Amino acid sequence: MLHRRDARMKLLALLAVLVAVATTQPFGLVTASGFAALLGAGLLISRLPVTGVLARAAVVLPFTVTFAGIAWLAGEAGRAFALIAKPYLSALAVLLVVATTPMPALLAAASSLGVPRMLVLVLQFLYRYLFVVAEQAQHMWVAAQCRGAALRTSHRAGRFRAASGTLAVLFARSYEKAEGIERSMLARCFDGRIRLLAPPRLGWRDLALLAFAAVAAWSWRWWVAS
Amino acid sequence: MHIPDGFLSTAVWATAGAVSVPSVAYLARKSHRALDDGQTPLMGVMGAFVFAAQMINFPVGIGTSGHLVGGALLAVTLGPAAASIVMTAILTVQALLFQDGGVLALGANVFNMAIAGVLAGYLPYRYWGGSSHRKAAIFSGGFLSVFVSACLAMGQLLLSGVPMPRPVTYVSLGLFAVSALIEGGITVAVAGALERLNPSWVRAPEEKPRVGLGLILVAAMLLVSLGALFASSLPDGLERLAENLGIAGRARNLFETPLADYQARFLATDWVRKAVAGLVGLGVVYAACMLIGRAVTRRAAVSRSG
Amino acid sequence: MSVLIQASDVRYRYDDGTLALDGVDFQLEEGETVALLGPNGSGKTTFVLHLTGLLQGSGEITVCGMPVRKENFAAIRAKVGMVFQDSDEQLFLPSVLEDAVFGPRNLGLPADQALAHARQALEQVGMAWAVAKAPYHLSAGEKRRVALAGVLAMSPQILVLDEPTTYLDPPTQRELIRLLKELPQAKILVTHDIAFAQALASRAVFFERGKVAALGAIDEIARRYDWRL
Ligand SMILES: Nc1ncnc2c1ncn2[C@@H]1O[C@H](COP(=O)(O)OP(=O)(O)OP(=O)(O)O)[C@@H](O)[C@H]1O
Ligand SMILES: [Mg+2]
Numbered sequence: 001m002l003h004r005r006d007a008r009m010k011l012l013a014l015l016a017v018l019v020a021v022a023t024t025q026p027f028g029l030v031t032a033s034g035f036a037a038l039l040g041a042g043l044l045i046s047r048l049p050v051t052g053v054l055a056r057a058a059v060v061l062p063f064t065v066t067f068a069g070i071a072w073l074a075g076e077a078g079r080a081f082a083l084i085a086k087p088y089l090s091a092l093a094v095l096l097v098v099a100t101t102p103m104p105a106l107l108a109a110a111s112s113l114g115v116p117r118m119l120v121l122v123l124q125f126l127y128r129y130l131f132v133v134a135e136q137a138q139h140m141w142v143a144a145q146c147r148g149a150a151l152r153t154s155h156r157a158g159r160f161r162a163a164s165g166t167l168a169v170l171f172a173r174s175y176e177k178a179e180g181i182e183r184s185m186l187a188r189c190f191d192g193r194i195r196l197l198a199p200p201r202l203g204w205r206d207l208a209l210l211a212f213a214a215v216a217a218w219s220w221r222w223w224v225a226s
Numbered sequence: 227m228h229i230p231d232g233f234l235s236t237a238v239w240a241t242a243g244a245v246s247v248p249s250v251a252y253l254a255r256k257s258h259r260a261l262d263d264g265q266t267p268l269m270g271v272m273g274a275f276v277f278a279a280q281m282i283n284f285p286v287g288i289g290t291s292g293h294l295v296g297g298a299l300l301a302v303t304l305g306p307a308a309a310s311i312v313m314t315a316i317l318t319v320q321a322l323l324f325q326d327g328g329v330l331a332l333g334a335n336v337f338n339m340a341i342a343g344v345l346a347g348y349l350p351y352r353y354w355g356g357s358s359h360r361k362a363a364i365f366s367g368g369f370l371s372v373f374v375s376a377c378l379a380m381g382q383l384l385l386s387g388v389p390m391p392r393p394v395t396y397v398s399l400g401l402f403a404v405s406a407l408i409e410g411g412i413t414v415a416v417a418g419a420l421e422r423l424n425p426s427w428v429r430a431p432e433e434k435p436r437v438g439l440g441l442i443l444v445a446a447m448l449l450v451s452l453g454a455l456f457a458s459s460l461p462d463g464l465e466r467l468a469e470n471l472g473i474a475g476r477a478r479n480l481f482e483t484p485l486a487d488y489q490a491r492f493l494a495t496d497w498v499r500k501a502v503a504g505l506v507g508l509g510v511v512y513a514a515c516m517l518i519g520r521a522v523t524r525r526a527a528v529s530r531s532g
Numbered sequence: 533m534s535v536l537i538q539a540s541d542v543r544y545r546y547d548d549g550t551l552a553l554d555g556v557d558f559q560l561e562e563g564e565t566v567a568l569l570g571p572n573g574s575g576k577t578t579f580v581l582h583l584t585g586l587l588q589g590s591g592e593i594t595v596c597g598m599p600v601r602k603e604n605f606a607a608i609r610a611k612v613g614m615v616f617q618d619s620d621e622q623l624f625l626p627s628v629l630e631d632a633v634f635g636p637r638n639l640g641l642p643a644d645q646a647l648a649h650a651r652q653a654l655e656q657v658g659m660a661w662a663v664a665k666a667p668y669h670l671s672a673g674e675k676r677r678v679a680l681a682g683v684l685a686m687s688p689q690i691l692v693l694d695e696p697t698t699y700l701d702p703p704t705q706r707e708l709i710r711l712l713k714e715l716p717q718a719k720i721l722v723t724h725d726i727a728f729a730q731a732l733a734s735r736a737v738f739f740e741r742g743k744v745a746a747l748g749a750i751d752e753i754a755r756r757y758d759w760r761l
Contacts, residue, residue, distance in 0.1 A: 018330050023236050059325045060230045067233070067388055074389040083388070086232025091325045094231075098322050104626030104666070106322070116254035118266065122315045124626060125270020130277055130319070131668060132620055137278035160415060163284045167294065168419030170282075171303075174275040175427065178268040180621035183586050185267070187614045188686065189606060189638035192264065194625075267624065 002046040002100040006206035007109035013213035014097045018090055020217035024224065027082035032089065034220040038213075039092050046100050053099065057091040064088070103127050121194060129177065137170055227379040228320065228335055231328025235386035242382065243333030249341050250314055257307040265308070272304060273312045277319075284412050292408035297339060297371035298347030299413050302355070302364060302428055303420070306348040313340035334382055338375040346447050347371030347413075353440030355431035361414055366444055368413030373406035377451035384455070395455070536560045536690055536718050537595050542582055544575075544589030552578040553589060554742035560690070565712075565719040567729035567750060569759060570739030576722045577617060579739070580692050583720075584609050596689065610639055613688030613717075617695050619675035623667035628659065628678050631667060635686040646685075653685035654678070657711065672699035677708075684715075691715065694722045726754050 002010070021027075021035055043050055064087045072080035098106070104124070111120040144166050234242075257265070276296040283291035296316075300309035314336050320326040327335045347367040354363045380398060384390060390398075420427045537560035544553040552575045560566055568576045581587040585600045585608065596611055598604040616622050625631040632650035633643075641649065654660045657677040667675060676699060683691065691712075697705050709731045712719065723729050729736060729750055736753045738746040746753055754760060 014329070018231060018328075022231060022234075022239065022330050057325065063228075063230060064233075067383075067390075070391070070394060071389045074391060076389050079387075079389065083233065087230040087328065088232075090231030090328055090330070094322065094325065094329050102666070103323075107626070116251050118254040118258050119250065119311060119314060119318075121266040122269045122273060122311055123318060125267050125624065126273035126277075126312075126315050126319060127270075128624055128626065128668065129271045129274040133271065133274040134278040134281065137281050141282055159285050160411070161419075163282055164412065164415035164419045166282055167279050167416045168423055170278060171275055171416070171420055171427070172423050174271045175268070177621060178271040180616070180618060181267040181271070181624050182264055183581070184614075184616050184622040185264070185624070185634075186586060187584055187609060187616075188635040188682065189609045190264070190634075191606075191638055194266075194634075195637045 002042065002096070002209075005100075005209050006200065006202055007101045007105040008113055009202065009206040009210040010097045010101055011106070011109050011113060013210045014093055016210070016214035017093050017217045020221045021086055021089055021093070024221050026078055027086055028078065029081070031220075031224045032081075032085040034224065035089050035217065038216050038220070039089060039096065042096050042213075043092075046096060048096075048099050053092070053095055057088055057095055060087045060091045125181075129174075132177070133170070133174055136173055140166055140170060227338075227376050228317070228327030229331040229338075229379055229382065230325075231330050233328075233386060233388060234331055234334055234382060238382050238386045239330050239334055242337045243330075246333040246336045246341065250311070250336065253307045253310045253341075257305070257311050269304065269308055269312050270315070272300065273315045273319075276300065276312070276316055284408070284415075286408050286411075292405065292412065294412050294416065295339075295372055295409050297343040297375070298351075298364070298367035298409070299416055301344050301348035301367065301371075302351050302417060305429060306344055309348070310340050310344045313344055316340075334379070338378040338382075339371075342378055342451075343371045343375035346374040346451075349443050349447060350440050352431050352433050353443060354435050354437045356433070357435030357437050359437060361418075363440065364417050365410040365414045368410035369406040370444065370447055371406075372409040373402055374447060374451040376402040376406070377455045381451075381454040399455075534562050536562055537583060537593070537720075539579075539582070539593040540591060542579065542589055542591035542593060544578055544582065544587060546578075552742055553582070556591070556739075556742070556744055558737065558744065560718055560720060563716070563718055564735075565721065565733045567733035567736040568720060568722045568739060569724070569726075569729065569736050569753065569757075570745070574739040575742040576739050577694055578742075580614065580694060580720060580722060583692060584612050584614060610686065611689045612692060613683035613686055613690070614692045615676075615679050615683055615694065615696060617698075617722075619672070619679040620667075622679040622682065623670075623675055626666060627663070628654070628665050628667060628670070629663040631678065632682045632685050635682055639686060649685045649687070650681070653681040656684060657681045658707070673701060673704045676700060677704075689717060690720070691717045692720045692722075695724065696721065697723060697725045697728050726750070726759055 017035075017038070024031055024035075043053060061084070064084050068080040068083040071077075071083055101109075104127075107120050107123055107127070110123075111117060144162060257269075276294070276299075279294045279296065281293075283293055286292050297309065297313055300312050303309075304312065317327060317332060317335050317340060321329050321332050321335070347370060350363040350366040350370065354360070357363075377399075380390075380395070380402075384395075417428055537558065539556060539558040542553050542556040542558075543551075545551050554575075556575070556579055558579070568579070570576055578587060582589060582593060583595060583600070585602070585605050588600075593600040595604075595608045598608055600608060623631050625634060629647075629650060632654055633646050636646035636649045637643070639646075651660065651663070654663060657680050659674060659677050659681060662670065662674065662678070667678065670678065676696065680693070680696070693712075696708060700708060705725075705728065709728065712732055719732070721729060721733055733750060735748060736750045737744055738753050738757060746756065
């Protein structure tokens with residue numbers, strides 16, 4: 001369901017929900033459960049693996065629990081709850097959109113919503129080569145570890161230098177890769193402008209998604225505030 | 227430090243966003259020098275490189291290890307404007323794909339790490355990267371990039387009212403300093419290894435060496451970020467200072483008089499005053515540092531010529 | 533027969549001082565297929581990069597009568613389609629279709645025509661089913677075929693393929709040979725695969741240390757240099 005909706009509308013809906021969550025003050029259990037219900041509904045219609053997504057969103061917890069703990073010790077229990085609930089629910093909302101939208105579609109949407117094209121292109125290249133370069137780093141690191149049985153026993157400065165050498169070589173490989181990409185662009189008559197495909201047309205379902213998310217989140221926000 | 231959503235008060239994330247968005251737009255245009263997209267593959271692949279580089283651990287002692295953050299290294303290899311864009315792209319991917327940092331908080335995170343962090347990482351290199359203190363310049367660039375962004379992030383949390391007792395602030399400062407030292411060390415080591423592979427990869431600094439000015443700017447940068455941190459932990463103190471100078475009152479008038487007719491009293495609420503006072507206070511601290519710095523360099527120049 | 537590519541005394545030195553080409557003479561005629569053979573690092577890739585001005589050394593190269601110079605780059609690159617050794621560098625856009633459209637769009641074709649060309653080329657290489665896929669989710673052989681489609685979509689007059697058979701399984705190699713045989717263009721094949729060269733090329737040029745060491749019939753050259761497994 002959520003997978004097929006337009007990425008632009010999903011991004012705008014995400015912003016509406018995030019801003020509603022961020023600006024609700026105070027953020028108690030009741031308030032939180034309203035937003036949780038909205039996101040839970042989204043999670044159900046998205047057909048994503050529920051426990052998987054809930055667990056994924058928990059990556060924010062180590063950071064938030066630390067600060068919440070401090071707040072709680074300082075005697076601000078309400079704030080401590082908000083410091084855990086708000087980041088968790090926000091992360092859930094982001095995951096709901098990101099997990100149902102391919103990154104390229106997300107970037108194209110960002111571009112048509114006014115993000116500078118240069119940043120969009122850099123993001124596009126970053127995402128495209130993220131795994132290529134990471135894989136290379138992995139191989140180099142494994143190779144270095146295999147060779148480094150001797151290094152491990154040697155002193156720290158030696159290993160520090162070995163790691164920086166590895167990074168320098170990885171940098172060199174990345175640099176060459178970028179040159180190769182530019183060369184292949186030029187070989188296909190690149191004239192200085194990458195033409196992105198036009199985004200697809202909006203349907204009423206896309207607009208309905210945005211309207212529903214925004215109205216639900218904001219009416220809840222106003223209702224708990226009053 | 228990547229701030230997640232839900233930590234910052236509306237005033238803080240909205241202000242940070244309002245600063246970051248036009249800055250990024252400006253930097254995107256500035257790094258788009260050649261007026262074409264031919265440079266974007268390099269920037270994108272370098273972003274991927276920084277991601278991958280974070281998988282490689284550097285031993286730093288007592289059984290722990292650190293990894294590269296990358297702001298200063300990007301600044302000395304790609305130049306500051308392009309480095310900021312690459313950092314922005316990295317932070318965006320981290321927020322979207324890895325839930326490392328929030329989406330609304332992206333404005334703040336971009337400001338701390340991609341704008342202030344990269345600038346702080348580049349400043350020392352710009353002024354003394356061409357001198358015999360080159361290594362020290364790269365080291366302090368790495369140090370500053372991490373230290374300044376961590377202090378700013380901490381300051382924003384304090385401004386947002388996240389409770390943090392004094393001792394916690396001090397301990398965090400110590401931790402920031404340690405990770406900043408590690409970043410400095412890694413940046414120097416990697417930049418050195420890069421220069422041995424291909425000297426043209428580390429750009430020549432744009433300015434002639436001016437060691438004194440560089441030192442002063444570094445000191446100013448440190449003072450400002452520490453000042454920001456402490457100012458935000460005592461917003462009242464800073465407000466009082468601003469009030470004594472008559473600034474806060476004027477700021478209040480500025481907001482109240484022209485807007486009062488439109489019932490826009492919310493603009494004159496507490497946080498706007500605090501934010502304005504805070505910003506003005508910061509400006510005062512910064513200007514003081516700059517003035518002192520200017521005076522010192524001038525005196526140094528005079529004594530050298532005299 | 534008319535001469536499509538004429539190169540004489542091409543020399544090139546990389547920034548680090550490696551003399552990669554040391555006086556290369558080469559000729560390609562219309563409709564013919566030539567195999568470039570030679571040991572690793574002998575300068576084959578460096579040479580083909582010169583044909584479209586992606587590297588520029590000394591010496592004279594003309595393509596379809598045009599000297600390879602900056603003012604002719606656009607025209608020459610529209611005529612010479614290059615498939616690179618590393619497909620990951622060639623497929624940089626987020627989806628297969630976008631990548632295949634990239635070339636035709638750069639030629640100035642309107643979006644719908646470019647799309648039609650791209651789809652047809654993907655059809656030709658048997659990758660039409662993958663239009664919406666992300667290139668990094670493709671297998672190495674599939675990447676190769678998509679990279680070829682991106683070039684075919686530009687309808688070039690000359691095809692240059694740098695080691696097209698690496699990563700391909702034997703049936704896919706057979707498929708590639710069949711496909712290339714059907715294509716009417718003149719071709720330069722850089723390859724280590726002598727069977728592949730024999731199946732497609734009418735003659736071979738043997739590179740060694742930046743020079744053309746020999747040229748002639750493939751069997752003859754393979755025998756002379758013992759160029760077999
Ligand atoms: N960017 C570069 N910088 C420096 N030297 C290079 C560069 N690229 C290639 N070389 C060197 O130039 C020589 C020719 O390389 P080239 O890639 O043309 O060989 P090749 O014949 O294509 O080899 P292979 O069969 O392995 O693909 C080699 O010695 C190589 O090390
Ligand atoms: Mg080669």
